[in-house]
Amino acid sequence: MSEAKSIEPRPYHHGDLSSALVDAARRLLEAEGPSALSLRAVAREAGVSPAAPYHHFKDKAELLDAVAQVGWDVLGVQMAAARDQVEGIQQLTALGVAYVCFARENPALYRVMYDAARDKDELPEGVQENKDSAYCMVRDTMIAHGADPNAERHLELASAAAWCGAHGLAEMASFKQFDHLKQELGGERAFFEAVLNHMGLFPKPHGGC
Amino acid sequence: MSEAKSIEPRPYHHGDLSSALVDAARRLLEAEGPSALSLRAVAREAGVSPAAPYHHFKDKAELLDAVAQVGWDVLGVQMAAARDQVEGIQQLTALGVAYVCFARENPALYRVMYDAARDKDELPEGVQENKDSAYCMVRDTMIAHGADPNAERHLELASAAAWCGAHGLAEMASFKQFDHLKQELGGERAFFEAVLNHMGLFPKPHGGC
């Protein structure tokens, strides 16, 4: 009607709907869980029509990819921080524990991250190639603390095992089966450490124990 | 109208719709993948109306639970068979490899199995309690080959680590990241064995190396 308002709260063009949608998705994810994360709900949360997201993302999967990428970035930062708080071979355990803790504290986000990866049968590129990414940190830390960088096969195997172990633990960490064990060990974090240490998280230094 | 046909191909009452629905779901799962597994599609596949399943299952989740249970049963059988083909400590590796192979050969079913478990934050009862179930087999085999059954905590930890490791490997086995490693090691099965052996799948015999 009139132009009484000098500032519209939401102009016709949003400005940066793309990242606003990702933010809205993260908000929804935290508040309502992964099952509530419909494209329409995200659009509602962002205050736009159900069709608006299609101008910024090819489909729902592409939006979820963007959300997942944010998750990987945050995970990388948290892992690096945990690593830098200790020294020596302990850094490997610190990386693993940080990984599992992230998954535990952001279960919905972690699920989106892995669902996206599974659909493509691979982790996102950044996770493998970026020097500060999760996978590379594990590898580099192994090399820095005893693993023979020339024993390529062994190093790869150790990284693979560590990654699989951490992911498996992350996914099962919420299961009630382990409540007893967690309690006995003095908390969830201690449980994570114990399991990861029990696995071959450390590279075996040049030829078996 | 007339009673010309002596046998109706599908009488009004199905007879055993409950298990027919589970079978239909498994068929769909194998043919089309998990995303195609809608309740309506299952009903179509079984040749009944979309509402019929609700007389046998409370909701979609309960149907999927039944499908998952079949999966756990089959997995148990395959693991037992693999274990019985070898002897000694190798039985543990055999169990692990059988587990991962099952997940690899039935990816859609495996996903339904774990999605159901995640929704309830626990593995189904049968998996833990039944003597022939997957989890118990690992535990018992550990005891049979070197693990101290009195070191309860250690045994539980070893079981947990083995289970997490196997699950993690099962979920990541399809990732392209590992193609190179698989090839170098001479096949997927060898890759599974190598990763599982690298992890703490074996119980450490009474106090570490």
Place this chain on the structure above:
DNA sequence: CAAGGTATCTATACGGCGCTTAGATATGAA
């Protein structure tokens, strides 16, 4: 500053989904 192309958004619609309700049909016990 005017004109018009382009990017962005809304409105509307389609079919499929999980699930509910009401009513039809067959079964089995009295």
Place this chain on the structure above:
DNA sequence: TTCATATCTAAGCGCCGTATAGATACCTTG
């Protein structure tokens, strides 16, 4: 034979992902 009960169908609700067409604001070009 009767009739309660178990099993199924038909129809419909609100949600979903997505496609299309048209409205609106911005941005260049002159």
